[in-house]
Amino acid sequence: MEIINLEVDFLVVGGGTAGCMAAVKAKQKSPDSSVLVLEKANIRRSGAIAMGMDGVNTAVIPGNSTPEQYVREITIANDGILDQSAVHKTGLLGFDVIQELEEWGVKFQKDNEGKYDLKQVHRVGKYVLPMPEGKDLKKILSRQVKRNKIKVINRVMATRVLTQNGRAIGITGLDVRSGDMYVIKSKAILLCTGACGRLGLPASGYLYGTYENPTNAGDGYSMAYQAGAKLSNIECFQINPLIKDYNGPACAYVASPFGAYTANASGNRFISCDYWSGQMMLEVWRELNSGQGPVHLKMYHLDESTISEIETILFDNERPSRERFHAGRGENYRRDGVEMNISEIGLCSGHSASGVQVDEFMRTSIPGLYAAGDMANVPHNYMIGAFVSGRVAAEHAMDYIKDIDHGDVDSDFINTEKERLLAPLNNPNGIPHTQVEYKLRRFVNDYLQPPKSPKNMKIGLEKFIDYKNVIDELGARDPHELMRCMEIHFIRDCAEMAAKASLYRTESRWGLYHYRLDFPNRNDEEWMCNTIIKKSLDNNEMTIFKEDLKPYLFDVNLNEEKYDVSVA
C-alpha cells in the first residue's frame, strides 16, 4: 500500500449533484485556487442522479411562490424542526440555479407561453417542475467541471477527516482499484457524499437493490461523526413508498399532475397529496395494516396518450430499468397498478431531515468542514437544495481559506488509519463483506424499522455496538472488496446513531419516520428541539443531547397548521 500525499486549497468529497456544483462555483469565485473533486465512482455517472432526474421538487419560481411561502410549507411538513435560514437559502437561490442549469443545456418543462410549467404535488403550492429530458443531467454537470479545468480523482473513497486542534485539515482516502492510500491536505473540505442508502436491508434481500444509489453508504455521516462534528435528528429516518421489489420511486410526482394517484386495494384514494412526508408514510402504513393493501400507483383509468406520455418520462429518466422490470412481470400501466411497498430505512436529508448539522452557509460544527446535499441536514432539500447547498458552501469556503494555512498531519493518526485499511487485506480468508453487511442490515430491519419499540431499539443498539467485533473479522482479497469492507464501518456508525437517536426522542414526530409505539403523540413542550449526536473527544463515546432550534425567520403557528394528508 503506497501512500500518496496531495495538497489543495479546497477539497470536494463526492462528485455528485452538490459536489459538481460546488467545484464549479469555487473555481469561478477563486480561479487561482486549487480545487479537487474526489469521487469513489466516476463523476460522469455517479451519485443520486447518475441516470438523470425527471423533475425538480423544490422550485421556487418568482410569480408562482416566494421563498417565505416555501419555508412555511417545509416548516409545517417537517413538524417545526428545522433551521429556517438554511431552508430559506434553497428558496432564495433555487431559481438562480435553474437558470444557470438552463444555460448549461438542462431543459425544464415550459408551457405554450414559454413559462415554467410548474405542478402542484405538495399539500399547498406549486414547487414541482418537470424535466422530461433530464436523463443527461450528470453528463452536463461533469462537462462543466471539465470546462472549468477542475481536477478530478475518480475511484478514490474518502475514509476519514483529518483534524488539528478542532479544525478540519484534510482527509484520508483509499484508491479502490490500486489499494493505495491517499492523504490529502486541504484548507477547507466539503463533504457531499449523499445519503446512507445502505442502512436497512431491502425486502428482496439484494444488498444493492436500494432506493438510493448504493455507492452512498453513509460515508459522510460517519466521517463527520468520527471527526467530532454534530449530527442532528438522526431519528428522522428516510422511508419511501416504492415500487415493490424494484425499490425505485413509483413517481407519483411525475404521474399525479397527469391524473394518476396513489390508491388502496379498492382503487380509492387514501392520501390527499402525493408529496413524500413521514405523515404520508404513516397513512400508507395504516392503510396496509387495515386490510386495504396493497397500495398502488393508479394510472389505468387514464387514456392511452396520457399513459404513453407518462411512460416516456419514467422509462427514460432516473431509474430507466423500471421498464424492463415491469415487462419481466408482464405488467402494463394500462391494466395494472404499480404495486408499492414501504421501503427499508435510510438516512437522507434530501428526502426527510436527518444529517450533519449545518448553518445557512453549510458550515458544520467543525471549522473548515462543510457539508452539502443529501447528507447535510437541510430538511426536504432534494436536488435543487443539493445544488444550492453545494454552491453556498463553496462560496463561503473560498472566503474562509483566504487567511488559512495548511495544517500539520498527525503521523500517528495516519498510521492508525493505514492499519485499519490493511486489516481486512491481511485477513483474506476472513468473513466476506457480503455476509457481514447482510447480517448488520437485517438487524437494522429487525430492530429499527418503524413503528419503533423501546426494547427492540435497545437490543439493536447493543447489537450495533457489539458489531465492531464482527467487523474485525472481515476479510478482503482485493482493493474492491476492501472498499466494501470500509463501507460497512460507515453503515455500522449510522446504525448506532439511528438507534441511539430513536431511543432518545421519547415522543412521536414526522409521521412514520419516528413513530414510537410507547410515545405515540407529538410532545412539543419537551421535544420542539434538535437532538444532537456528537462523539465525545475525551473518551470517544457517542453522546446525545438536546439543542434549541434557531429562532424562526417566519412565524408559523404549528398548533393550528398541522400537516395532515389523510382522506377522511
Next chain:
Amino acid sequence: MALTSNRVDVPVIVDESKCLDKCKACIEVCPLDVLAKNPDTGKAYMKYDECWFCLPCEKECPVGAITVQIPFLLR
C-alpha cells in the same frame, strides 16, 4: 475460515462477440465498479455481484454488447 464459491445469476450480460478488446467504457462508468476485463479473453464481465441495474454500462457501450437484466431476487 473455510470459504466456498456460490454460483450466482448476474445482471450484466456481455456479448463477447461484440465486446471490443481495447474499450473500457462500461468499466469506467459503472458507479459500483463491478465490471472488469477477463485477462484471458480481453472481454468485459461482471466481476462482483453488486449491481444497481442503473444502466450506464449498457447506454455507454459503443457496440451494444451489454444487456442489463433486473437482478434475479428482484425480477
